[in-house]
Amino acid sequence: MKKEEILSKLLVLASQKGLRSLSMSEIASAAGLKKSSLYSHFESKQDLINELYLFLRKRSNTKAFVDYSSYVKGKDLREIFLSVAISYDEMNRKPEMKTFYKVIISEKVLSKDAASVIIKETETMLNATRALFKAIEDNKIAFFKDFDIAALTFALLIHSALDLRLDAEMAESNIADGILEKVIDGFINSYVKEKNCGKNI
Missing domain, CATH: 1.10.357 (Tetracycline Repressor; domain 2)
Structure with missing residues (x-):
């Protein structure tokens, strides 16, 4: 799965559940990935959120x-x-x-x-x-x-x-x-x- 697809999944999940309670395991599950695979794309949840921000700015x-x-x-x-x-x-x-x-x-x-x-x-x-x-x-x-x-x-x-x-x-x-x-x-x-x-x- 491409990083952009993971970020799009994160946006949907965050809008439903909020960011604070989200774990990397939940994000990986929503994206259909193993947690280890998610960490191969993003170092941490903060890194993932920062990437989402930059991704949306670029798409805009x-x-x-x-x-x-x-x-x-x-x-x-x-x-x-x-x-x-x-x-x-x-x-x-x-x-x-x-x-x-x-x-x-x-x-x-x-x-x-x-x-x-x-x-x-x-x-x-x-x-x-x-x-x-x-x-x-x-x-x-x-x-x-x-x-x-x-x-x-x-x-x-x-x-x-x-x-x-x-x-x-x-x-x-x-x-x-x-x-x-x-x-x-x-x-x-x-x-x-x-x-x-x-x-x-």
Whole structure:
């Protein structure tokens, strides 16, 4: 059995039973494998969960790092921020990713494995944000007050805003209407010290 098939089986099993209570024996059984065969593919349950996360990201056609220098050209700052946030949101809304995050978020307080995935995702998002901000400054589209704090703040703000949008949709509330635009405009006003008003060509 291919690794991808095992990971797909894990996602189904985790959505039914949760991650914390799952053993490698149960995962192997669900995949129709001996436990020893499962360990030939994955060193541990944490390794399996990390591989599932990377597998789903890849299947969503989303890269952790892109050529931001090319990406930002021809766009103004607000347009760049909105397009990045919307792309991230679209990835997380894909059915398999939604199932995965539902499992991870519901267990992160009780499960070290789940919490580790959240940390990994946050680190990935922060690294991508730093790369984006560097491309913005290199292309002289804008310059930031305290680069590292600005990148951290932007990543956490966007993550929180997208979470609120999903919660509001589920609750049929309008509390998150226009939230991305409001957050991005507030961030630009607070953390951008110099901005090229036109598009960088």
